[in-house]
Structure formats: structure tokens, C-alpha cells
Amino acid sequence: MAAAQPSGPLLEVADLSTHFETSRGLVRAVDGVSLTLDRGKTLGIVGESGSGKTVLSRSIMNLLPKRGVVRSGSVRLEGNEILPLSAKEMRRYWGAQMAMIFQDPMTSLNPVMKIGKQITEAVRQHLDVTRQYANELAESLLASVRIPEPHARLKEYPHQLSGGMRQRICIAIALACGPKLLFADEPTTALDVTVQAQVLDLIAHQQAERFMAMVLVTHDLGVVAGRADEIAVMYAGRIVEHAPTGVLFANMKMPYTEALLASIPKLDEHSHTRLATIPGRPPDLVIPPPGCKFAPRCRYVQERCVQEEPPLTAGAAPGHEFRCWFPVGTPEGNEALARNEREGRVPQAAALAGHA
Amino acid sequence: MAGTGSIHLRAGDGALLRVEDLVVEFPIGHGGEAVHAVSGISLDVLDGETLGIVGESGCGKSTTGRAVMQLPAPKSGSVRFDGVELTSLHGEALRRVRPRLQMIFQDPISSLNPRRRVREIVREGLDIWEMGDKDARNAKVDEVLDAVGMDPANGARRPHEFSGGQCQRISIARAVVTEPKLIICDEPVSALDVSVQAQILNLLEDMKHRYGLTVVFIAHDLAVVKNVSDRVLVMYLGKACEIASPDDLYEHPKHPYTGALLAAIPVPDPTQHPDEERVLGGEVPSPIHPPTGCRFRTRCPKSQERCALEEPVLREVEPSQYVACHFPLEAGEQIDFARVGIGASIDVASDGDGSTP
Amino acid sequence: MPCSIPGFVVPERRPSPRGGAPGPGTGGFGGPGAPADAIRRDEADPSSLAFEGDAGLLQVDAVAAGPEGGRRRLGQGLNVTAWVAIAWMAFIVLIAVLAKTGLVTWGDPQNSIASCASKGPFAQGGSAPGHLLGCDSIGRDMIARLALGAWESLLVSVGAITVGFVIGGGLGIIAGYFGGFVDTVLSGMFNVLLSVPAIVLALALVAFLQGSPENAANSTLPDWFVLILAIGIVSIPLVGRISRASALSWSQREFVLAARAQGAKSGRIMIRELLPNVAPAMFSIALLGIAIAIVAEGTLAILGVGVRPPTPSWGNIIALDRGLLLTSPHIVFEPSILIFLTALALNYLGDVVRTRFEVRESGI
Structure with a gap:
């Protein structure tokens, strides 16, 4: 099946920047991001709130308003440039080529429209099919997202369903026209852990069945660990580390990635284990700090980090890139950490926070 | 999933909070039907201890927390706090107890008044009870804001100017300002990023030491609950499943549902592929017509006929580990949630429509 | 060791209660907002x-x-239209106050000059000299009457809306906060009042307060007081329902629960937690309400129960000479234009107030 597809990657993003004009100045929400995604693969985008991960996925989808947004760079879907397209022209792509699942299944569904209608609307907008056929398709879609009694559900309203069921409906709507690329923006953050596992399994299942590529946006490295082929870690609007999943977890180079991973509570740790935290907050994107954007919060920080921004450099493993002068696990990194510990230096943000 | 037992309650007067056979129901319509939110929960929390309550949405864990606060008062059962029976108190007498019993909520947006300044929000408890003069109150607010890692100089700002994590810090400051003995934390980190979650969990631990707090910590993520708790109560559909120390729960879960909760936690390790068989299927049944017998039987792979007919009662299966299950897990037993046991679909009498809504 | 490199600080080490991994638990504040x-x-x-x-x-x-x-300072960021609306309202209020206090006079509003009767500003054969906006049907100066009429109209409308908002708004908050039986009773009361057509209710109230038409002249209550009560009472259920709905939705918020958990009494919660959230939206509605009340007073005047002549109000100026609409249109048009512009200005200001006070809290 893959052989029948045209060659080249499905999605190519080159030097994409998205800046918002605000009363305070230009907010550099996404700054020079490049990435590619092959058919059927999953890219995990990981970062804190304010890292620009959501804006990035919406920029690629071309979902941002035109006014007050400054964009540059290129987004190619199967070789076609889509960044300059108007909303009207994008309608050919939305739903049919690329679809999105949002964090909050309640607000992304229309509360006063029956579920069946919401799905058939999406179908009939893109496919020239009869109402009858659309209804049948909707029912089979609901069955495919493992909703019990799909026929009865078609006539219900979103508020009659649980959060997990609503997210399944959103997935069904996103899948309705067979997109090649699915954006899942924190699809399980609003859900219970048990339901999260169900929903992620479901998405993975559908993805494999439809040979669909996916961008999975999340703040939790644990969510993408077993499910993404490669992971891009974002910080302050930039990709700070990008690697195949196995490489990233086995050999992470960026102190930020290390800190994100360390802050997850682990089941095999004893209770009352003090969690590692990242002090401070992401930087002001209007006046970002010079040098490495993570330097004010970094345990490895050295003089060079605050003066000079590290470029995205390739690591030893193929496909591994990171932005750091003193990477984790390297002699320079170890030396930097040891020196900071020896001299009692802590990151600026930690010192500010520790004013007590 | 019965748990209508109280064998796990510890003897003696050490318990700061002792809840017995708590029942909370919300009537719906006029047909006499009711949502059985909490159906006979017993728990106790010793002075200085942290009790974790864990379960899925709709299991009644938040309702339990609010019923302890008498907001609203439970339908029946006993809530003894610091030697006082709260359910017997009303009006002014109940109000007098309030500053010693505080609550932190899940939603940092909803739990702070957007119109009021941070300083006013934190000082409110002191103002209500007229604790100290104006200077003393302001000094206390400064101290508490500082303790939660907020710069008191920002006290004149309003909540919307802060991030979710910072708002949660403000909520914590508001809760500790009256120096309560017990704090009920209702999913305090569920709305936060992982990195911020770690900050708040550490902060709660610091506050506990600094102000000598006893904590009831409610969450749906067992990994989070494990980190903060001394003892964990697993709840399902208004009933207790298992009560044990967090390390015991993790080492050898006895209730199939505890096993399911553990299996659902995403592991940040790509070599451990998520195993679909270990993911609990289905949904929580309707609390209006809960299943007979064990309430978990409709999703349980181990369920037998007995589970539909007879409600299991909490019993001690290991030292200090209590489980309400007829067929508890053996050591190291792996359960396959892809199939469901024969006790799942048994209809008993007229009350058999408790399956997935 | 002190360190001068920007980006580094050497703080005093603080003992961590739990020891273990580094990273102060109090991180998280200090970044630029x-x-x-x-x-x-x-x-x-x-x-x-x-x-x-x-x-x-x-x-x-x-x-x-x-x-x-x-x-932001109060006036910051207002557009031209808003300033025009503010200027217009200031102008009207100033004129009204000056006319009422007599600090500045534009002639005697009661002095009728027969020769000028019904003459408009552009009347053929020369306008009434000295009467820029013409005269009414019995030759009284329009400017003097409109200025004094502004006072009566504003007094009645602002007064009525104040009554409506204090009582209706208060009852609405009480109904929304307590819910249950209290809500049932108060909402029922609102609905009963609403089921009577507003104008009939107002007429009935005026009649009740002033007594029968024969006794009306001897009534001890001034007209403006009667009208304030009548229009105010009519507005109570309308305002009450809006404030009830708003209070109800704010009451669901967890900060109200938090206040109860702290032991705040109901009155304190309503005043400190609910009122500040309900009030801004109510205030913008009140501005619109004033415009409606000005028109309502005019309507009552046409029905003969407004401010009674010879005291002018915008409404009764129209009412008195509405028969001359075809021959002397200026008498009706001049107060109408004032009412229209004032209503427009208040409407716009209501919108401005609403958007300015909307709390941006959607995504903290």
C-alpha cells in the first residue's frame, strides 16, 4: 500500500515562524521550526504550557487567524505549499487531508447538535454522498471508535455522554473523511488515566489501520514514550531536541528534556520521594533572554549559555538534534554540572523563586 | 466492590478524622430515584498523616471530600473531626469549625474570584474570623504568600494575571492562612503540566511540614497519589475497593481495579510498550442504578456469579492491606482486561440495568 | 562565592525538608509574567x-x-465614539443641573408669548425672535423647556433604574445564591409581575400612588417620586431575572464553595464574592435601562400619567403637542432627537462598560 503513495515525506515544515502582534510587542510563539513527517508515522511534540507547541500545530494546520499574526517559512503537505492559502482554499485540506482533535471534547463539540448530525456534516462537506450513506458511515465510524450501541448514540447530544465517549466522538469526526495527517492536541489531558489509555490505544489502532500520520502534542513525556516514532521537545517556540523515541530516552542530550522526564512522579519510587522540579517559568516571548532560552532555569548553565544561543546540532545517532553547549551525559555537560555543584550556583530562576 | 466495612479503621484516639459509613445521594427528579454518589465509605486519617483517595471520575472521591466538609452534608454516616461529630453540627456551630478544615480545588480558574486581588483572597479567612488586627493580618498574608513561593509584592494583582500553577499556589495560601488542622485537596494537580505538578506536589509536602497539616489528597492518577500519601484508599462507584500503604498497593495490588489503575499510568520508557490487554475497558456504570453485588463486576475479568449476588466486604488480606473482593489477585498475577468475567452480565432482580449507560 | 556572571546567582542554601533531589519546591514564581x-x-x-x-x-x-x-486607567484606550458619547451625556447632565438650579437660565419655561406660539426655528415670516429652537403651542421657549425637561427626564429615569437595580438586583442575587425554596418564591414573584403588561402595571401603580384622577392634583407625592416608584417597580422583575441568572452561574464556581468552607456567612459571600462579579454586567444593563426609562416616562406622559404640566419633561413636551406634528413638527422632533441621542449614547456606553469590565480569565 505504501508503495502506491507518491514519494517524499508527507509533511515538510521548513523554518516556520509564527509571531503574534500584541500591545506589548511581537510574541515569538514559534520561531524557526523545521521538521518532516513520513506517512503513517507519529511525531510527538512535547513541552510545557507556553512552549509554543499548540501554536505550532495550529500554524501547520493553518488554523490561526490572519490578522495580527506574522508568519514565515514553509509548510508542505505532499509537496504542496499550504502556508499562504486562504481559509477558503484550506477547506479542501481541513478534514479531508488533515484533521485535528482538541484537548477539551466538550467545547469542540456543538452542544445543541445531535452527534449523528455532527459527523454527517463533516462527511457531506467533503464527500458527495447521500444522506443515507453518510448516516451509515457515521454509524460505522462510531463502531470503529468502539462506542457501544452506535446507532442509538447518533441521536444523542454530547452532554449525554462521558468525557471519554465525547473524545471518541471527536476522533470519529476527525477520521470521517480519511485524513492523511491527524493532529492530536493534548487529546487526553482532560481525561482520567484509565480513559486516557483507552483513547490513546484507540487512536494508535486507527492510525495503523488507516496508515495515517499523526502529530501528538502533549506536556507529558510518559504519554508519547510508547506511542511516538520520534519526539520533538519544544521550549520557548523552538525545537530544543529532536530524535527518534528510542534514541531520545536512551541518550537525551538537552537538560530541559532531562528535567521534564525527572519531574514525572514514578510508580516505582517510594512515597514521599521529593520530585525534581524545573524552577521558574518559560521565558517572556516578547523579550526572550539572550543566549540559550532555557539557561535561566538550567542546572548545567555556564557563562557561555547566557551569552550565546546554541544552534541545533546533530548528535551521534542519526536523526538526533539538540540545542545545548553542555549536553547531558557528555564530558562537557558533566563538567558543567560538577562545577555548578562545587561552586553552589543554581539557575537564576531557582534563586529568584527561593527568595524566602 | 463493596467496601461496606470498617475493619480497616484503626483503634484508639489517634485519628484526626474518622468517617464511618458515609452515604451521599443526590435525588433526581421526583420519581424517588437518586444518584448513589457515595455508598458507605469509612476512612480514618491520623494526625499528620496523608490519606490518598484514588479512582476514576464519578467514583465519588470528590463527593466524599465535600461530604467531610459538610458541603453538602451527607445523607447518613458519621464524620468525626478532632473529637467533634460534624454531622450533628448546624449553622453557627458548624461555621466555627470551618477555619480548621480547609479545601483546595482542582480548577485554579474556578476556585479564585476573578474580581478580587490576591491579597484579599488570601486574607479573606482572617477577615472573616477577625484574627488579629490589620497589621497582623497583612503580616500573616505576607508570610503565607512567601511560604507558597509567591512574591507578596504581587498581592495587588488579580488571579487572571497568573499561570495555573501560580493560581494553585494562591489557593494553597488561602487554605493554610487560618492554620487549619486538616486540608482536603481535591485533584489539586490534575489541571497542571507535569513540570508544574511536581512543583505543587513538593510545595504541598513543604506546607504539611511547615504548618503541621493532615491531608486528604484526592486524585485519579495513582502515581501522583503514591508520591504524597501514607495510606491510599481506592474507590469505585461510591465504594471502597482497597486500602493499603502506597508501597504495598504498588508492590502487590489485591483488587483487580487497583491493578487496572496501575496498568493505565503511562510509563516514560519507550521499551515498555503500552499493553492493550492491560487497559481496563468500558466505562463506569451509572450511579443511579449501580450493579448489584460487587459494583466493579461489570468490567472485571475475574468476576463470577458470586460477585453479582453477594457484595464483598473489606477484609485484611495482608498486614494493613484491606481489600473488598471475593477473588483478590494473587502475587504477580497478570490480568487480561480484554475479556470480562462471567459475573459481568448477570442480571439480578429488577436492579439489573446498571451496565454502561 | 559571589558570582557576577549574569544568569547566575549564588543563593544561600536552604535545607530541604525531604532532602533528595535538588530543585526548590517553591520554584515557579519570578519569571516575567x-x-x-x-x-x-x-x-x-x-x-x-x-x-x-x-x-x-x-x-x-x-x-x-x-x-x-x-x-489601566479608567479613560485609557477609549475610542472617539466613546468620548463623544461621554461628552454628550456630560452636556445633557450639565444643562439639566443648570436649568434646575437656575444658575444659568435660558428664559422662563413657563412664560408664554402668544405671538410666538407654535413658531419653529425656521418658521416662515421670521422665527420667533430670541427663541433659537422656536416655541411650543402656547408660545413658551423650547430651549428653556427642553433644559428643564432634561432634569425631570433624567431624574425620573435614573431614579427608577436605581430603585429597580437595587431591589431587583439584590433580590436576584439572593434568589440565585440560595436557590431552592427562596429561588422558587422570588422567581415566582418576578414571573407574576412580568405576566402583567409593563405599561398596564405602571399605569396601575401611578394611579395607586397618586390616588384617583380627581385627587391627583391634591396628591402630596411629587410626580417624579411617583414615576420613579412606578417605573422602578416595573423594572424589578426584569432586572431580578438577569441578576438571578448571573448570580446562579457565579454561585456554581468553586470560589464560592471555598468561601463557605472558610466559614463566610451568606451575606458576606453575596456581597464580597457574587456582587463584584454580577455588578459590572448589571451596570452596563443599567445604562441601557436609563435610556429605556426615559422613553417609558414619555410613554406614560402620552397616556396622561407622566410628569404633569406645567412642569416640562421630554416626554410630556411630546405628549402635549403631539397633535401639532404636521403643522409645527419641531415641538415633537426636538425632544425626540434629544431622547434618541441620549439613548444612543447610553447604549454605546453600556457596551463599552461591559467589554471593559469583562474579566479575561478564560485560560489561566
Whole structure:
């Protein structure tokens, strides 16, 4: 099946920047991001709130308003440039080529429209099919997202369903026209852990069945660990580390990635284990700090980090890139950490926070 | 999933909070039907201890927390706090107890008044009870804001100017300002990023030491609950499943549902592929017509006929580990949630429509 | 060891209660405020940016404005239209006060000059000299009457709306906060009042307060007082229902629960927690309400129960000479234009107030 597809990657993003004009100045929400995604693969985008991960996925989808947004760079879907397209022209792509699942299944569904209608609307907008056929398709879609009694559900309203069921409906709507690329923006953050596992399994299942590529946006490295082929870690609007999943977890180079991973509570740790935290907050994107954007919060920080921004450099493993002068696990990194510990230096943000 | 037992309650007067056979129901319509939110929960929390309550949405864990606060008062059962029976108190007498019993909520947006300044929000408890003069109150607010890692100089700002994590810090400051003995934390980190979650969990631990707090910590993520708790109560559909120390729960879960909760936690390790068989299927049944017998039987792979007919009662299966299950897990037993046991679909009498809504 | 490199600070080490991994638990404050929220906001409300249009952009803008956002001075950032509306209202209020106090006079509103009767500003054969806006049907100066009429109209409308908002708003908050039986009783009361047509209710109230038409002349209550009560009472159920709905939705918020958990009494919760959230929206509705009340007084005047002649109000100027609409249109048009412009200005200001006080909290 893959052989029948045209060659080249499905999605190519080159030097994409998205800046918002605000009363305070230009907010550099996404700054020079490049990435590619092959058919059927999953890219995990990981970062804190304010890292620009959501804006990035919406920029690629071309979902941002035109006014007050400054964009540059290129987004190619199967070789076609889509960044300059108007909303009207994008309608050919939305739903049919690329679809999105949002964090909050309640607000992304229309509360006063029956579920069946919401799905058939999406179908009939893109496919020239009869109402009858659309209804049948909707029912089979609901069955495919493992909703019990799909026929009865078609006539219900979103508020009659649980959060997990609503997210399944959103997935069904996103899948309705067979997109090649699915954006899942924190699809399980609003859900219970048990339901999260169900929903992620479901998405993975559908993805494999439809040979669909996916961008999975999340703040939790644990969510993408077993499910993404490669992971891009974002910080302050930039990709700070990008690697195949196995490489990233086995050999992470960026102190930020290390800190994100360390802050997850682990089941095999004893209770009352003090969690590692990242002090401070992401930087002001209007006046970002010079040098490495993570330097004010970094345990490895050295003089060079605050003066000079590290470029995205390739690591030893193929496909591994990171932005750091003193990477984790390297002699320079170890030396930097040891020196900071020896001299009692802590990151600026930690010192500010520790004013007590 | 019965748990209508109280064998796990510890003897003696050490318990700061002792809840017995708590029942909370919300009537719906006029047909006499009711949502059985909490159906006979017993728990106790010793002075200085942290009790974790864990379960899925709709299991009644938040309702339990609010019923302890008498907001609203439970339908029946006993809530003894610091030697006082709260359910017997009303009006002014109940109000007098309030500053010693505080609550932190899940939603940092909803739990702070957007119109009021941070300083006013934190000082409110002191103002209500007229604790100290104006200077003393302001000094206390400064101290508490500082303790939660907020710069008191920002006290004149309003909540919307802060991030979710910072708002949660403000909520914590508001809760500790009256120096309560017990704090009920209702999913305090569920709305936060992982990195911020770690900050708040550490902060709660610091506050506990600094102000000598006893904590009831409610969450749906067992990994989070494990980190903060001394003892964990697993709840399902208004009933207790298992009560044990967090390390015991993790080492050898006895209730199939505890096993399911553990299996659902995403592991940040790509070599451990998520195993679909270990993911609990289905949904929580309707609390209006809960299943007979064990309430978990409709999703349980181990369920037998007995589970539909007879409600299991909490019993001690290991030292200090209590489980309400007829067929508890053996050591190291792996359960396959892809199939469901024969006790799942048994209809008993007229009350058999408790399956997935 | 002190360290001078920017980006480093050497703090005093603090003992950590739990020991173990580094990283102060109190991290998280100290970063420059806004931008994190800026992005967070759209993450919290994913639908907002998904559509073309202002909504998404406004949100980003709103947050990026960040800490300064809440500290704007009152007049800052108003557009020209808003300033024109404010200027108009100031002008009307000034004229009314001057006319009432007699500090500045534009002639005697009661002095009728027969020769000028019904003459408009552009009447053929020369306008009434000295009467810029002409005279009414019995030759009284229109400017003098409109100025004094402004006082009566504003007094009645502002007074009525104040009555309506204090009583209706208060009852609405009580109904919304307590719910249950209290809500049933109060909402029932509102509904009963609403089921009577407003104008009939107002007429009945005026008649009740002033007594029968024969006794009306001897009534001890001044007209403006009677009208304030009548129009105010009519507005109570309308206002009450709006404030009840608003109070009800704010009551569901957890900060109200938090206040109860702290032991706050109901009165305190209603005043400190609910009122500040309900009031801004109510205030903008009140501004619109004033415009409606001015018109309502005019309607009552036409029905013969408004401010009674010879005291002028905008409404009774129209009412008295509405028969001359074809021959001397200026008598009706002049007060009508004033009512129209005033209503327009208040309407616009109501919108401005509403948008300015809207709390941006969607995605903290």
C-alpha cells in the first residue's frame, strides 16, 4: 500500500515562524521550526504550557487567524505549499487531508447538535454522498471508535455522554473523511488515566489501520514514550531536541528534556520521594533572554549559555538534534554540572523563586 | 466492590478524622430515584498523616471530600473531626469549625474570584474570623504568600494575571492562612503540566511540614497519589475497593481495579510498550442504578456469579492491606482486561440495568 | 562565592525538608509574567483559535497585555465614539443641573408669548425672535423647556433604574445564591409581575400612588417620586431575572464553595464574592435601562400619567403637542432627537462598560 503513495515525506515544515502582534510587542510563539513527517508515522511534540507547541500545530494546520499574526517559512503537505492559502482554499485540506482533535471534547463539540448530525456534516462537506450513506458511515465510524450501541448514540447530544465517549466522538469526526495527517492536541489531558489509555490505544489502532500520520502534542513525556516514532521537545517556540523515541530516552542530550522526564512522579519510587522540579517559568516571548532560552532555569548553565544561543546540532545517532553547549551525559555537560555543584550556583530562576 | 466495612479503621484516639459509613445521594427528579454518589465509605486519617483517595471520575472521591466538609452534608454516616461529630453540627456551630478544615480545588480558574486581588483572597479567612488586627493580618498574608513561593509584592494583582500553577499556589495560601488542622485537596494537580505538578506536589509536602497539616489528597492518577500519601484508599462507584500503604498497593495490588489503575499510568520508557490487554475497558456504570453485588463486576475479568449476588466486604488480606473482593489477585498475577468475567452480565432482580449507560 | 556572571546567582542554601533531589519546591514564581499565559490561554480553550476572526486574536492579545492589563486607567484606550458619547451625556447632565438650579437660565419655561406660539426655528415670516429652537403651542421657549425637561427626564429615569437595580438586583442575587425554596418564591414573584403588561402595571401603580384622577392634583407625592416608584417597580422583575441568572452561574464556581468552607456567612459571600462579579454586567444593563426609562416616562406622559404640566419633561413636551406634528413638527422632533441621542449614547456606553469590565480569565 505504501508503495502506491507518491514519494517524499508527507509533511515538510521548513523554518516556520509564527509571531503574534500584541500591545506589548511581537510574541515569538514559534520561531524557526523545521521538521518532516513520513506517512503513517507519529511525531510527538512535547513541552510545557507556553512552549509554543499548540501554536505550532495550529500554524501547520493553518488554523490561526490572519490578522495580527506574522508568519514565515514553509509548510508542505505532499509537496504542496499550504502556508499562504486562504481559509477558503484550506477547506479542501481541513478534514479531508488533515484533521485535528482538541484537548477539551466538550467545547469542540456543538452542544445543541445531535452527534449523528455532527459527523454527517463533516462527511457531506467533503464527500458527495447521500444522506443515507453518510448516516451509515457515521454509524460505522462510531463502531470503529468502539462506542457501544452506535446507532442509538447518533441521536444523542454530547452532554449525554462521558468525557471519554465525547473524545471518541471527536476522533470519529476527525477520521470521517480519511485524513492523511491527524493532529492530536493534548487529546487526553482532560481525561482520567484509565480513559486516557483507552483513547490513546484507540487512536494508535486507527492510525495503523488507516496508515495515517499523526502529530501528538502533549506536556507529558510518559504519554508519547510508547506511542511516538520520534519526539520533538519544544521550549520557548523552538525545537530544543529532536530524535527518534528510542534514541531520545536512551541518550537525551538537552537538560530541559532531562528535567521534564525527572519531574514525572514514578510508580516505582517510594512515597514521599521529593520530585525534581524545573524552577521558574518559560521565558517572556516578547523579550526572550539572550543566549540559550532555557539557561535561566538550567542546572548545567555556564557563562557561555547566557551569552550565546546554541544552534541545533546533530548528535551521534542519526536523526538526533539538540540545542545545548553542555549536553547531558557528555564530558562537557558533566563538567558543567560538577562545577555548578562545587561552586553552589543554581539557575537564576531557582534563586529568584527561593527568595524566602 | 463493596467496601461496606470498617475493619480497616484503626483503634484508639489517634485519628484526626474518622468517617464511618458515609452515604451521599443526590435525588433526581421526583420519581424517588437518586444518584448513589457515595455508598458507605469509612476512612480514618491520623494526625499528620496523608490519606490518598484514588479512582476514576464519578467514583465519588470528590463527593466524599465535600461530604467531610459538610458541603453538602451527607445523607447518613458519621464524620468525626478532632473529637467533634460534624454531622450533628448546624449553622453557627458548624461555621466555627470551618477555619480548621480547609479545601483546595482542582480548577485554579474556578476556585479564585476573578474580581478580587490576591491579597484579599488570601486574607479573606482572617477577615472573616477577625484574627488579629490589620497589621497582623497583612503580616500573616505576607508570610503565607512567601511560604507558597509567591512574591507578596504581587498581592495587588488579580488571579487572571497568573499561570495555573501560580493560581494553585494562591489557593494553597488561602487554605493554610487560618492554620487549619486538616486540608482536603481535591485533584489539586490534575489541571497542571507535569513540570508544574511536581512543583505543587513538593510545595504541598513543604506546607504539611511547615504548618503541621493532615491531608486528604484526592486524585485519579495513582502515581501522583503514591508520591504524597501514607495510606491510599481506592474507590469505585461510591465504594471502597482497597486500602493499603502506597508501597504495598504498588508492590502487590489485591483488587483487580487497583491493578487496572496501575496498568493505565503511562510509563516514560519507550521499551515498555503500552499493553492493550492491560487497559481496563468500558466505562463506569451509572450511579443511579449501580450493579448489584460487587459494583466493579461489570468490567472485571475475574468476576463470577458470586460477585453479582453477594457484595464483598473489606477484609485484611495482608498486614494493613484491606481489600473488598471475593477473588483478590494473587502475587504477580497478570490480568487480561480484554475479556470480562462471567459475573459481568448477570442480571439480578429488577436492579439489573446498571451496565454502561 | 559571589558570582557576577549574569544568569547566575549564588543563593544561600536552604535545607530541604525531604532532602533528595535538588530543585526548590517553591520554584515557579519570578519569571516575567505574561507570555506563558499567552499561549496557555489558547491551550486551555482550543476552540477559540480554531476559527477565523477576532476572537482568537483578541485572546492572545489580552493575555500578552498581561500584568498591565488590569491596571489601566479608567479613560485609557477609549475610542472617539466613546468620548463623544461621554461628552454628550456630560452636556445633557450639565444643562439639566443648570436649568434646575437656575444658575444659568435660558428664559422662563413657563412664560408664554402668544405671538410666538407654535413658531419653529425656521418658521416662515421670521422665527420667533430670541427663541433659537422656536416655541411650543402656547408660545413658551423650547430651549428653556427642553433644559428643564432634561432634569425631570433624567431624574425620573435614573431614579427608577436605581430603585429597580437595587431591589431587583439584590433580590436576584439572593434568589440565585440560595436557590431552592427562596429561588422558587422570588422567581415566582418576578414571573407574576412580568405576566402583567409593563405599561398596564405602571399605569396601575401611578394611579395607586397618586390616588384617583380627581385627587391627583391634591396628591402630596411629587410626580417624579411617583414615576420613579412606578417605573422602578416595573423594572424589578426584569432586572431580578438577569441578576438571578448571573448570580446562579457565579454561585456554581468553586470560589464560592471555598468561601463557605472558610466559614463566610451568606451575606458576606453575596456581597464580597457574587456582587463584584454580577455588578459590572448589571451596570452596563443599567445604562441601557436609563435610556429605556426615559422613553417609558414619555410613554406614560402620552397616556396622561407622566410628569404633569406645567412642569416640562421630554416626554410630556411630546405628549402635549403631539397633535401639532404636521403643522409645527419641531415641538415633537426636538425632544425626540434629544431622547434618541441620549439613548444612543447610553447604549454605546453600556457596551463599552461591559467589554471593559469583562474579566479575561478564560485560560489561566
